[in-house]
Amino acid sequence: MTEKLMESLQQARNFIQAGNFTEADKILSPLKKESPLSPDIAKLWCALAMRTGQVAEILPYAAKIYAHSQGDFQKAYWAQLMGTASFLALDLATALDNFTGAINHLIALAKSGKAPAKRKQTEEQTGAENLFVSGKAEQLLWTTCAELASQGIPAFPFAGTLLGIVRNGHLLDFDKDLDIAVWMESWEACCNALEKMGWCKVPTGITYSNYRDYVHSETGMTLDLCGLQYRNEQQITGGFSLPDHPAEYQRVSVFPRFDLVQRSTAYGNVWFPQPPEKILAAFYGDWRTPNPHWDTVISALNLEKFTWLVRCYAYHRLIKCWLAGNLAKAWRYAHQIALKDPDDVAILRSRQWLERTLSRLGQDIPSWPGNRPQRRVYTRMVADLFHEGHVNFLREARALGTHLTVCVVPDERVLENKGKLPVMTQAERAAVVSACKYVDVVITDSPVNTTPEFMAQYGFAIYTFACASEEERTEKYKLCTTLPPDMIKELVYTPGISTSDLVTRILNGAGSTDRESENPQAG
Missing domain, CATH: 1.25.40.10 (Tetratricopeptide repeat domain)
Incomplete structure (x- = not known):
């Protein structure tokens, strides 16, 4: 050339x-x-x-x-x-x-023993702000939904957006767009309102009657609008609809019937699905366990049929990744397609040869989360001046199941119980607990009394704690008296180490050589 x-x-x-x-x-x-x-x-x-x-x-x-x-x-x-x-x-x-x-x-x-060279990804602009991490994406979501609600349009968070809000309490940090849904009766009104609010319609290769992409003119944020409708008294359907085309040209996703309720936000009242768990369970199955390989179009568990349309999306994404040299991601698509159609010979061969190539190149074969039963564990703790005893407790708590959620107790509750504030603020304590490898999710608010209703709402199977004294044991059992015994598990308290001990050491002079003389076995 x-x-x-x-x-x-x-x-x-x-x-x-x-x-x-x-x-x-x-x-x-x-x-x-x-x-x-x-x-x-x-x-x-x-x-x-x-x-x-x-x-x-x-x-x-x-x-x-x-x-x-x-x-x-x-x-x-x-x-x-x-x-x-x-x-x-x-x-x-x-x-x-x-x-x-x-x-x-x-x-x-x-x-032939060859693989496409991995393409270099376009580097993101240095210092570019992640709108999901900063909270601006969530602000835009609620502002948009509140404005639509004020116009009588019942649009609400959906798909990955709903997943982040319900599971994590905020939008997923790694998300790429906002997802909202609206009933088809309000479809045209919603589309027109979005465009007046600064959302610009993005041309797509295929024009569906119940799905549309938008980009926000000021922030560059993208939004997926999904149209839903009632099929009958028990079911709601969504997906990608191409009227006047046969069944193989449709992507039909089915949800159990749910209601909408109004929720108050800092930006006004919005509509929200109730209960949201119905939507998430239909989409993801075990929605509480993160799956970084998930592709909503292909992986969704509520697809009525793996049609030609869905297969085209799946094949296209698989091949695109393979040609770009992203063999691990290509394997993930091959695996997802095989889960949908175990008789697809071309896909089964693809997965096999991708595995051989990954092994030959010394790359790990991705691990797709299995369908094993989930056993979710819940606990509350102060975790002030995080130490070895906390680590031991969290390790044993995580071993009770497949997932551990920790509520880091608010400062006010600590003051109420102990008569003094913790050394570290709740935000500081939550940050440290979040960094522990045994912890899956940290929350900063939960009921003081742990009830069967609370456990059922979040899918918790076990409530666990450790007690440093009989007085503390009595108090903790009082706070879960309505739970059945098989949902409560007391763990052994680690002796010889506590936050109070650490405070005493600090007051006595941290790093003092006196400690060595106090402990003849040291060194």
């Missing part, structure tokens, strides 16, 4: 990234006529065509490049592109044929 051609292609690439498609076309169309079989020109032209509604022209052009390509990697790339073009044109049968062809080429590549 000449230097001049490289400069032209880079300029066209910059125009595409900037959304200046007219200028990109002025460069690429003449080059395409001059060199119709150049893969470099073809890749950029197809990328432009995807964005400008020229999908119908991609398939024959990509087919010509595919026919002249050498090697399984290149063949897989162009088969993937043909599959994507067919997918967007809603020719799903042809899309699946092309995607399967791409998978077979990648398997052949693996058989």
